[in-house]
Amino acid sequence: MPPVLEVSHLSTHIQLTKTVVQAVGDVSFHLDAGETLGLVGESGCGKSMTGLSIMGLLPNGGHVVGGSIKLEGRELVGMPGAELRSIRGNDVAMIFQDSASSLNPTKTVGDQVAEPVMLHRGAGRKEAHDRAVEVLTLVGIPRPKERLGDYPHQLSGGLRQRVMIAIALSCDPKVLIADEPTTALDVTIQAQILALLDDLKTQLGMSVLLVTHDMGVVAGRADRVNVMYAGRVVETAATDELFHSMHHPYTQGLLASIPRLDQDNRRRLYSIPGAPPDLTSPPPGCRYAPRCPYADEKCQAEEPTLVEGGPDFTRNGAGGSAPGHAFACWHPVAGPVVLEAGEDQGGSEGPGQGDALLEVDHVVKEFPVTAGAILQRKVGAVKAVSGVSVRVGRGEIYGLVGESGCGKTTLGKVIVGLETPSAGKVRLLGRDVFAARGRELRKARRDLQMMFQDPYSSLDPRMRVGSILREPLAIQGVGTRQEQDRIIADMLREVGLPANATERYPHEFSGGQRQRIGLARALTLEPKVVVADEPVSALDVSIRSQVLNLMRRLQRAHGQSYVVISHDLAVVKYLSDRIGVMYLGKLVEEGSGDDIYHRAAHPYTAALIDTIPLPDPGKERAKTEVGIRGELPSPINPPSGCRFRTRCPRAEQRCADEEPQLAAFGAGHVAACHFPLQEPLEVASAGRGASGHAGSS
Amino acid sequence: MTAYILKRIVSAILVTIGVTIVTYLLLHIISPSPGRAVLGLHASQKAVRSWNKTHGYDRPIVVQFAAYFWKLLHGNFGYSYKEDQTVAALLAENVGRSAYLSGASLTLAIVVAMPVGIWQAIRRNKPSDYVLTGAAFTLYSMPSFFLGLLLIQAFALSLHWFPVEAAQQTGILQVIGNIRAMALPIITLAAVSMAAYSRYMRSAALDNLAQDYIRLARAKGLPERTVYLRHLLRNSILPMVTLIGLSIPALLAGNIIVETLFNYPGLGLLFITALQNYDYPVLLALTLIGAMATVVGNLLADVALTVADPRIRL
């Protein structure tokens, strides 16, 4: 059977004012009927541009400069506009990453879903709206008839993404291009959407081109995977083959760089040095050569082509690769990185036992919601954090994990004093830090520093890096100018930046380098606690592991305590000694990484772990059910009793009537659930009326 | 939504009261003794003082303002001693002509600027865009009276298509009927706002063109024209509504200029005459009316936006 979509030697360039970005270069692949093909790579690798080239939707200045794209034998490159439009949205449909901006804010959901039906099927308004109800039902939107008149902003992110899928499906396309379909969503919603896409694919017999940066997403969903790097496909193989016996060093490095839930966190993460090349002037030979540990002169000079069995297959028969496994490398590797035992970077032997450095005591943070024509009456409150207690020991890394809206970032801000708690206290070494005023407060702040998520907004664009790093010292009056210079130089060396960085401005650094500067700034004052809010979320996988390794190394070297906040359980588990799981303003479970991963007591924790896509095809496919139903309730009106009960499979009447207290499930392992997955330690006295103190170490 | 509109109305009323206080105070500072302005420089101190006393201008400023404000609430804008008429009568006589000039120009400006702005955005960086941008830039940098002079030279003095003066009839219907005489004033007044609106429309449309939902609309296979008409147009017009509301002071200023240039007896010309005569009651009333027009314009723009933009409906 011929492939539905065949792309051969596709090259796409983007003309900028003065330069040309060679976004896609000589890319070839095919998509069979009913197949899901994964297209993975880091940002800027050309994966989205490939998708947009197929749709003929390139941004301004973008054009296909060579190659062909055939849909069922029809050439799309150079096809007249009208003909192409009759295919677009009809035979080939596309869904985008950001549903919030991809839906027209001023048109109703019904009109937007019906539009392609009216266009391609020539249907009348009535028929088209009937079809809209049909596809909205198909994508699992509850009460679709009522949703027709809604505007996009009235729907949640998950529902909006479903609407976008409905639009794409409305004309029964043969090929669906899904460009980062779940990247903007929370993990629990991501799992729902991915399951939906899978389901629809089999139901409707579509072929899916799944474009994503997340190896975990392709692992469970794709039949075959193309790995892209710097505008080239560097390796292509069946999913299992690719994950278990890859031949390209980039694929190998990329997979090894991902922190994994099932991994021993005492090991350093593998990391790829450097950053991807600038595609306005790509390097002459293999584009990965500058970062590749195996590269030699040949790699620098001559570019390998993507060939089944490798470009040099006559010479290296050793690969023994399966049919359909192609890669572009002169020095192929055989399978995943084997981590050597010597890479152990020192264990987490439960530091800080019994010695609480930071105490977060029943912290509540509510943001008022006001209304009223003249007088701003307070009509309610967003209950961001509702009575959370956490103790962090000396030299301990405490991880705080949860979906967006669970209050973890707010709690982090309360700890460093960026938000004043509505109730509760933050104590450092037993002292209420923010009770102080003026000079005392300024001094006290020194011990609590923060590392921010967004590398683009966390550094003042008008200051040189030297001034940025000097600022904390100047504010706290540390040392003379020469001493400050020395501290700054030391800090730069520690975070792996050249000494001349002090003279440069933030915009001259890459995202990863900026996060290093952010870390250096947080550490210059030698604080007792560093709060790191999503420290690597904005970074690409290969850069992410560099920063994670650096954070661990510096923590071991200086012995500070960290509070690491992330939506990514794998990142938190890799860094942390102890983990707290938050849901809708409450701490629902706390324990060591192993407690959380292997012995989760709270159904939410278990479901959360279940929804995280693993970069392991076997484990991903073995998952049978979608972790968590429904969506996060409003933090203005959280459910009574247990806040998770509306989405919990085990919920009963008691969960609505009575709020569960934290109960112990092991040394340092507590969870708040009436019907836990594990047996609590002392069933009889299960913390009724107890303080609900989370700290148990 | 009703709550929001109500809130907007209340704040508009508060702003109007604030404007009245500030304007009244300002004119009081400029002309602390209305008697002097009325009686002229040659009147004796005593005469001025007694005039002020009879007309209540010797009372404390707060009392004077309260009296003025109370009258204002009853539609009494004071008395023009220079013209020997109530200000209200003067206003009534002229307001129709000015409203017609402003309204017609505003309509013309919007009707021309919107399609031009969208067109430019769609064909950005093409020759037609450059030409139109250049034209808009020139108009925008040109004082309206100079544009008016150029139009008079070309179409009145050289080509004799239109008269040099605007319509001089008293009846508003006759004025409206006299299209030939009103063409140049309306075009002059429209031109400057037209330039500003089309530039704004172009950039609003460009912003929207870069949005993801336009890409999705194209991904549906819609023809470009449909993408623009159905998806781009409404979203680009929305921010224009606010701009039009905000540009009312400029429109009023344009009225003064154009009415003076074309000798068109409206509120603008009344303002200039009053200014030349130091007729402060008229100046105060006209400034207040201008301010109220501005407040009401902004209010209407906000309300219109609330109705038109589903995102603001709460």
Added chain:
Amino acid sequence: MTIPEHQVRPDVEDRPEGDFALVQTALAPNGGAASGAGAVAEGGEVQVLASGWRLALRSFLENRLAVVGVVVVVLMVLFCFVGPLFYHGNYLVANPIFANQAPGAGHPLGTDPNGFDVLAQIMHGGQASLEVGFFAAVIATVIGTIWGAMAGLAGGIVDGIMMRFVDVLLSIPFLFVVLILAQKYGASIVDMSIVLGVFSWLVPSRLVRGEVLTLRVRDFVSAANVMGASRARVAFRHLIPNALSVVIVNVTFQVADAILALAFLGFLGFGLQYPHIDWGDMLSGAETALQNGYWWQVYPVGAALVIVVMAINFIGDALRDAMDVRLRRR
């Protein structure tokens, strides 16, 4: 009922930049020597780029219209301020004998109804127009920046009251007030600048306040707060320097607007008073002049006015774009 977005969903979602990000970063005028090969430090080399301001300057100079604008303004300043040193025409003593002469020997641009030399008038009127434009813009910007920054920094009720005051003033039509004031107080250049400046600070104050409010919630400001920085330090080291680009762009437009406003006043007969003249003044009798066919009394001065205002607007537009380039790389 309004709930600010950031309060409902306090966590910024993980949203790796799409491939399109590459287009934006690649916009920087950088040769693009790929870093990484033979990296010295673990974190990689630092690309050597110019400072943000220098990038802005480069982008500004690449804009041909902006360069034309600068050249025109410089030439016009030279013409108005240096020109009179070389060209001595009568612009002070009325002389009806020479009234309304067409351009010719002795009067390159002819004379006006009073017998004044038009070329000399354009030079001296230009001085007044440029000076008033500049001073009024400076006054407006200084007041506006201070007011807006104070409101933005104070926040809460103080901010509310300050901005309501701006709302009130902004509702009073500018030209109306300025006409009334100019008639009484606007005789000299300084007085006129004050009259215009004191009523033009409202828009800049709103801009600066808006900018300060956006900057206040940026992470680098939070970082300074976490370090224990005082309010003054945050304001002077972070907020105001970063809000400066908005101010700089605005000040150019303020100059253009003030020159236009002065022209309006002059045209209506309420501009500067003798012995000062401005360009608007010279056009107050333009309609009669045109009807009489004295074109030289209208077009040269009108052209000077339009060209200067246009040149300044070009500069302002280019500056705005240049600042965007600077911000794009952040």
